[in-house]
Amino acid sequence: PAEKRERAQELHEILQRANYQYYVLDNPELPDSEYDRRLRELQELEREYPELVTQDSPTQRVGAEPLSSFAEVRHEVPMLSLDNAFDDDELLEFDRRVRDRLNSKDPVEYACEPKLDGIAISLLYRDGMLERAATRGDGTTGEDITQNVRTIGSVPLRLLHNGVPKVLEVRGEIYMPKAGFAELNKKAAEAGEKTFVNPRNAAAGSLRQLDSRITAKRPLQLCAYGVGLVEGATLPDRHTEILKQLNRWGFRINSEMAEARDIQACIEYHKKLGEKREQLPYDIDGIVFKVNEIGLQRRLGFVARAPRWAMAYKFPAQEEMTE
Numbered sequence: 001p002a003e004k005r006e007r008a009q010e011l012h013e014i015l016q017r018a019n020y021q022y023y024v025l026d027n028p029e030l031p032d033s034e035y036d037r038r039l040r041e042l043q044e045l046e047r048e049y050p051e052l053v054t055q056d057s058p059t060q061r062v063g064a065e066p067l068s069s070f071a072e073v074r075h076e077v078p079m080l081s082l083d084n085a086f087d088d089d090e091l092l093e094f095d096r097r098v099r100d101r102l103n104s105k106d107p108v109e110y111a112c113e114p115k116l117d118g119i120a121i122s123l124l125y126r127d128g129m130l131e132r133a134a135t136r137g138d139g140t141t142g143e144d145i146t147q148n149v150r151t152i153g154s155v156p157l158r159l160l161h162n163g164v165p166k167v168l169e170v171r172g173e174i175y176m177p178k179a180g181f182a183e184l185n186k187k188a189a190e191a192g193e194k195t196f197v198n199p200r201n202a203a204a205g206s207l208r209q210l211d212s213r214i215t216a217k218r219p220l221q222l223c224a225y226g227v228g229l230v231e232g233a234t235l236p237d238r239h240t241e242i243l244k245q246l247n248r249w250g251f252r253i254n255s256e257m258a259e260a261r262d263i264q265a266c267i268e269y270h271k272k273l274g275e276k277r278e279q280l281p282y283d284i285d286g287i288v289f290k291v292n293e294i295g296l297q298r299r300l301g302f303v304a305r306a307p308r309w310a311m312a313y314k315f316p317a318q319e320e321m322t323e
């Protein structure tokens with residue numbers, strides 16, 4: 001049925017673009033009712049002609065049969081945690097160490113990203129298709145949560161456009177926005193179910209579900225913040241440019257991301273974001289500053305635990321949620 005295949009392909013493209021606008025660009029163009037109508041038409045078509053189902057079809061986001069356990073995944077490129085700074089002096093010391101190691105008298109440019117308080121994950125794409133998603137775990141070994149992650153709207157099941165790398169590992173944070181968290185707890189309380197203490201725990205609990213149909217109902221977001229394994233492509237040579245490329249390929253990146261020409265500008269950025277922290281639609285527990293030039297990152301490398309080229313400057317802990 002050639003015309004059925006064409007119709008399925010057309011619906012597929014309309015739904016995929018609507019998904020990108022809504023979940024990644026926060027700029028919905030299709031009313032929900034229109035989205036649902038077309039999704040039902042595609043589901044109907046795929047029921048009639050199962051050979052039309054592709055693994056990146058928008059119909060494949062509703063969750064599958066529950067798993068009995070999560071398989072283990074080994075990270076070829078370790079997922080490291082971040083060193084912490086708690087005041088301006090510690091951040092200045094970080095910059096001094098960086099410039100000493102680079103033997104550079106010039107200021108170093110930094111990328112600035114709010115540190116989302118969620119769960120770090122790794123997404124592996126092969127020929128543009130999402131192959132597996134895994135938690136950070138201990139940095140070397142994590143859990144395969146692909147079934148659950150496929151249900152998250154801001155996670156591309158296939159990279160947009162062509163000319164994508166053969167292998168691309170994207171790293172990011174899965175988090176629950178404050179509004180979605182409040183709504184989830186309100187419904188849970190009304191239904192006499194357990195509520196979550198904070199958005200981070202709610203996100204972690206939603207990703208630990210063996211039944212991905214439960215995860216599919218949770219308001220989770222993915223924000224990309226870096227790459228791991230890359231084969232068959234040359235990425236830009238600055239971190240902020242890599243993130244913009246990821247956004248073009250279909251990933252959500254943080255709208256507050258910025259470049260700071262030196263460490264003084266980082267301190268000003270940290271202060272500014274600290275003042276608007278309560279107004280942000282998601283929890284953050286600091287700012288991550290990264291040396292922006294990839295060549296310099298390579299020269300700095302990592303110490304055992306954390307990269308020498310990055311520092312998380314934390315905010316004071318928020319007063320814990322009252323029960």
Ligand SMILES: NC(=O)n1nc(-c2ccco2)nc1N
Nearest residue numbers: 080113114115116173225288
């Ligand atoms: N949590 C978070 O938002 N992160 N975490 C990193 C990170 C961890 C290791 C390297 O980069 N970057 C951002 N924005």
